[in-house]
Structure formats: C-alpha cells, structure tokens
Amino acid sequence: MAIYKEQGFAERRQAAMDARKALLEKAKAQMPSADDPAVQARRAERKAAAEARAQRQAEREREKREKAEREARERAEREAAAEAAAKAEAEAKENAEKDMISRLLADEAERKAKRDARYAARKARKR
Template sequence: MAIYKEKNFAERRQTAMDAKKALLEKVKAKMPAADDPAAVARREERKAIAEARAQREAERLRLKKEKAEQDAREKAEREAAAEAAAKAEAEAKENAEKDMVSRLLADEAERKAKRDARYAARKARQR
C-alpha cells in the first residue's frame, strides 16, 4: 500500500499556476486571430453601429435644442402678447376713468349753470 504524501504550499501553488496556464492556452486556441476575416467584419460592424448611434444621438440633441429654442420663442411671444393685453387693458381703464371724470365735470358744470340760472331768476324777481 502506498503512503499518501501531502503536498506542500509550493507544490499546490505550482499546480494552480499550471492549471491557469492550461486554461489560458485553451481559451487562446479558441479565440480567432486579429486578422481573421470574421473578426474584422465584426469590428467593422460594431464600428458602423457606434457611428450610427453617435449620429442618432447628435440628431436627438439637435432636435432637443431646436425644440428648446422654439419653446423659448413661443414663451417670449406669449409674454409679449400678455404684456400688450395688460397695457391695452390699463389704457382702457385709464380712458374710462378720464371719461368718468369728464362726465362728472360736465355734470357739475351743468348743475352750476342751473344753479346760476335759478339765482339770476331770483335776483331778477327781486328787482
């Protein structure tokens, strides 16, 4: 019967390194070469996809910027229209106040004229 001999640390480490090397060689053997036509085609395809994605993103950003500019213009137009409406309303209110003041002055002048006519008629009766 054989006697079991335990491996020391150096032997275990060497076995692990050999296993890793074997695994790496196995993976490298499965990998295609850099100049492989299929690999070149995949790289070109990925490059084309990346370029198309970049173009779509640039277009999306351009459209977003245009929309923001259009929204800013529309907001400015709405504000200008609101300001013009407020100004027109203020002018109409001011004109209405002026008309009311002028009517009040006209009514007061009319009442004064009637009062003066009554006063003159009373003076004329007394003479």
C-alpha cells in the same frame, strides 16, 4: 517492479501550472487572430453601431435644443401678449375713468349754469 512514489507539494504545483499552460495554449489556438476577416467584420459592425448611436444621440440633443428654443419663444410671445392685454385693459380703465370724470365735470358745469341762471333770474325779478 516500480515503486509508487507520492508526489510532493512542489511537484503537484508544477503539474497544475503545466495544466494551466496547456489550457491557455489550447484556448489561444482556438481564438481568431486580429487579422481574421470575421474579427475585422465584427469590429467594423461595432464601429458602425457606435457611430449610428452617436448620430442618434446628437439628433436627440438637437431636437431637445430646438424644442427648448421653441418653448422659450412661445413663452415670450405669451408673456408679450399678456403684457399687451394688461396694457390695453389699463388703458381702457383709464379711459373709462377719464370719461366718468368728464361726465361728472359736465354735469357739475350744467348744474352750475342752471344755478347761475336761477340766480340771475331772481336778481332780474328784484330789480
């Protein structure tokens, strides 16, 4: 008849380590190797997806850059148009002022000519 002997700490620890090793070996046996065609196919799919993602990102960045350049050109054109309109408005205002001044000078010259004519007529009557 065998006598039951209770295991000590070291024996329990060793049994746990052995169980872990057995589980690890079992898991390794179920895992496919790097040479497996399915693993290589998944790796190729991931690589293709990464390349496509990088290409889409590059396309988005290119479109973003083009949009920024287009907006900068449009903004510059609007600023140039606004500047040209302001310049044209300033010229029109200046021309209006010149016309007004020339009319005032012409009116003043006409009044002076009438006054001189009256003065000359008065002098002629006195002589």
